[in-house]
Amino acid sequence: NAGVTQTPKFRVLKTGQSMTLLCAQDMNHEYMYWYRQDPGMGLRLIHYSVGEGTTAKGEVPDGYNVSRLKKQNFLLGLESAAPSQTSVYFCASSPSGLAGRTDTQYFGPGTRLTVL
Amino acid sequence: AQSVSQHNHHVILSEAASLELGCNYSYGGTVNLFWYVQYPGQHLQLLLKYFSGDPLVKGIKGFEAEFIKSKFSFNLRKPSVQWSDTAEYFCAVNIPSGGSYIPTFGRGTSLIVHP
Numbered sequence: 001n002a003g004v005t006q007t008p009k010f011r012v013l014k015t016g017q018s019m020t021l022l023c024a025q026d027m028n029h030e031y032m033y034w035y036r037q038d039p040g041m042g043l044r045l046i047h048y049s050v051g052e053g054t055t056a057k058g059e060v061p062d063g064y065n066v067s068r069l070k071k072q073n074f075l076l077g078l079e080s081a082a083p084s085q086t087s088v089y090f091c092a093s094s095p096s097g098l099a100g101r102t103d104t105q106y107f108g109p110g111t112r113l114t115v116l
Numbered sequence: 117a118q119s120v121s122q123h124n125h126h127v128i129l130s131e132a133a134s135l136e137l138g139c140n141y142s143y144g145g146t147v148n149l150f151w152y153v154q155y156p157g158q159h160l161q162l163l164l165k166y167f168s169g170d171p172l173v174k175g176i177k178g179f180e181a182e183f184i185k186s187k188f189s190f191n192l193r194k195p196s197v198q199w200s201d202t203a204e205y206f207c208a209v210n211i212p213s214g215g216s217y218i219p220t221f222g223r224g225t226s227l228i229v230h231p
Binding site: 004044092 | 122125150152158159160161162165206208210214216217218219220221222223224
């Protein structure tokens with residue numbers, strides 16, 4: 001049982017390049033999330049998904065796209081990377097007991113992205 | 117907009133000192149409250165959570181938190197910290213949004229414990 005995994009762990013991009021971050025969970029969770037963590041800003045929600053085939057915008061969605069084609073995977077895409085997207089990206093998942101009200105989130109190890 | 121406020125951004129303590137980290141939220145409905153911890157170089161993990169019943173919640177590693185509904189607060193406490201408690205601590209609230217419950221995190225508190 002690996003929990004939540006993220007690939008890659010580190011990546012350096014040049015401005016304008018594109019990339020996709022992959023998140024996978026093996027706990028059969030319904031909900032998945034992408035966050036970015038910046039110094040002094042805490043965790044900010046980028047996009048989330050409440051089930052296979054559904055996605056929704058979070059607090060800071062601009063410049064990112066997501067897809068949830070399979071229940072266990074949640075992809076985060078950057079179409080044209082900008083230096084402002086330099087950050088640590090965390091994926092999380094949670095079950096949907098009681099419609100998510102009491103859910104604990106399970107986090108992946110993070111991806112450190114630098115955009116030059 | 118609903119929000120979660122953590123008052124202390126950086127806390128430095130010596131071992132055996134007592135700890136209290138503040139957390140306030142702005143949502144007026146039924147809430148579910150969490151504290152997560154991120155040890156250096158690791159991912160976030162649950163420390164404790166409250167969703168009903170006894171407002172004093174005990175978590176792992178000797179941590180506890182008290183939910184005070186009238187003050188919209190969920191402060192984290194530990195009577196005697198250890199060097200290994202050095203970490204970043206995040207308060208979070210699951211808030212209803214479009215039929216789902218979406219977590220909202222505070223900005224985090226960085227705790228450094230000197231041996």
